[in-house]
Structures are given as structure tokens and as C-alpha cells.
């Protein structure tokens with residue numbers, strides 16, 4: 305990926321996310337998903353994406369993420385933050401800004417750009433509603449030390465009452481937080497990189513530390529080494545989280561010609577975005 309220019313940023317503006325942050329939901333249809341395969345640009349990007357998957361990742365994805373060293377340029381980080389907004393629509397994020405929310409976990413937070421967007425969403429919603437805010441901790445956790453370093457360097461709290469922190473930890477293991485410590489957790493592109501054994505371990509751990517709700521964005525297309533889970537709502541229901549909203553979306557706006565991303569970062573993959581709510585939320589009223 306080259307360093308994005310001012311024109312590249314301007315091109316993303318044309319996706320209309322400022323006017324409608326949920327635009328990806330209406331843009332998707334199963335019929336369009338079929339039509340992607342008539343498109344040379346998409347097919348080539350899909351093939352290249354599959355072929356470029358690193359040998360280390362395919363051999364052992366957890367070892368790959370544990371040892372990868374990948375500093376990121378500030379401009380690329382800022383571009384990806386906006387670019388990813390398309391396929392991370394803020395489904396049910398209004399709950400994060402409600403008066404009863406005070407701790408949010410971004411598990412597998414990568415470079416912290418989506419974490420930053422969550423913080424900005426909360427601060428923005430507080431301002432819109434004339435609420436002064438209350439102390440809120442947003443914590444990003446990732447297996448990869450270099451991504452945690454990137455996040456610490458680049459992410460910045462947008463509001464004096466919001467604390468943004470980043471920690472290195474392995475979520476297949478026990479995380480250093482008590483039961484129901486967080487109100488909400490997000491997992492963006494995390495389950496998709498986990499085999500079934502690690503998926504179950506991470507699902508169980510995030511269910512243990514989260515009291516109210518889970519937001520998940522996860523790939524649905526097939527790629528070697530990745531793990532699409534169309535039955536994810538059933539797996540979350542097994543741990544007491546009922547899916548209350550679910551959408552299929554493209555990774556970028558659908559276009560007959562294949563992509564409108566000026567940097568052509570990814571193919572037009574299909575993802576699921578869901579929000580799942582704990583079935584026993586009412587019993588948690590006195591947990592602080």
C-alpha cells in the first residue's frame with residue numbers, strides 16, 4: 305500500500321459515510337455478491353489476496369501474529385481508519401454512548417484505528433445529545449506487540465472523560481480482567497483468523513469478561529487459512545449472547561467495475577456484522 309494522498313482521502317468522502325455511516329448495509333445484496341464474480345478486477349484482487357497470504361500465517365496464524373513486526377505510517381493509519389469505516393458500520397454503537405456504559409473492550413484491536421473510531425463515535429454522540437460524559441475506559445487488547453505499540457503511538461482520546469489504553473495479551477488464554485468487567489466488546493476480523501479450537505477459547509473468554517453486548521465484524525468469504533462462520537450467532541448463543549442485529553456487507557461500496565477504493569487495498573469481500581446481547585443483562589444491575 306502506497307502513502308495515501310489528499311486526493312485518496314477525498315475519494316473516500318464520496319462513499320457518503322459522513323451522511324450515512326450505515327451505508328454499507330443498504331449497498332449489499334446477495335444478487336450483487338453473485339455479480340462480483342463477473343468482474344475481472346474483483347476476481348484478480350481475490351486471487352492476488354489469496355496468493356499473497358504469507359507462508360508463516362498459513363503454517364500457524366497465532367505464531368504469525370505473535371511475532372509479526374509491522375510499524376505503520378501515520379497517514380496510512382488515518383486512511384485505513386476511514387477506509388474501514390465502510391465495513392464497520394456502527395450497528396448498535398449508540399449503546400456505547402449511553403449513561404450506563406463505562407468500559408469497552410476492542411479485542412484483537414490491531415493498530416487501534418477502529419478503537420479510535422469507537423472513541424470518536426462515543427464522544428460525538430455525547431456532544432450531539434448535550435451530555436457531558438462520564439469516565440469511560442476503552443481498552444484495546446492484541447496478541448501482537450508491534451500493533452499495540454502502533455496503537456499507543458497513534459490513537460488519542462478525543463474527550464477528557466475517555467481513557468484509551470492498549471495492552472498486549474493472548475485472548476486464547478485467560479485475560480487479566482474479572483467476570484463482566486466490560487460492558488461491551490468488539491471483535492473485528494478476529495474470529496476469522498482463528499481455527500476452531502482457538503475460536504472457542506476466545507469466544508469463551510470474551511463472553512466471560514463482557515456483561516452486556518458483543519459487536520462482531522467477520523469475513524464470510526472463503527480463503528485458505530481463514531475461517532468464515534455463517535453459524536456464528538449459534539456459537540454466541542451457546543455462551544448466552546443472542547444476536548439482535550445482523551447484516552451482510554461488502555468490504556467497500558459495490559461497483560460494477562470492481563473497486564472505488566483509490567488504493568485498492570482489498571477485494572470486494574463479503575462480511576457479516578452483528579450485535580449480540582447477553583440474555584441475563586437484567587441480573588447485572590448491581591455489578592459495580
Ligand SMILES: C[S@@+](CC[C@H](N)C(=O)[O-])C[C@H]1O[C@@H](n2cnc3c(N)ncnc32)[C@H](O)[C@@H]1O
Nearest residue numbers: 369412413414446447448474475476492493494
Ligand atoms: C485481521 S486483524 C484485525 C485487526 C483490527 N481488529 C482491525 O479491524 O483492523 C486480526 C487481529 O487479531 C489479533 N489476534 C489474533 N489472535 C489473537 C489472540 N489470540 N489474542 C488477541 N489478539 C489476537 C491479531 O494480532 C490481529 O491484530
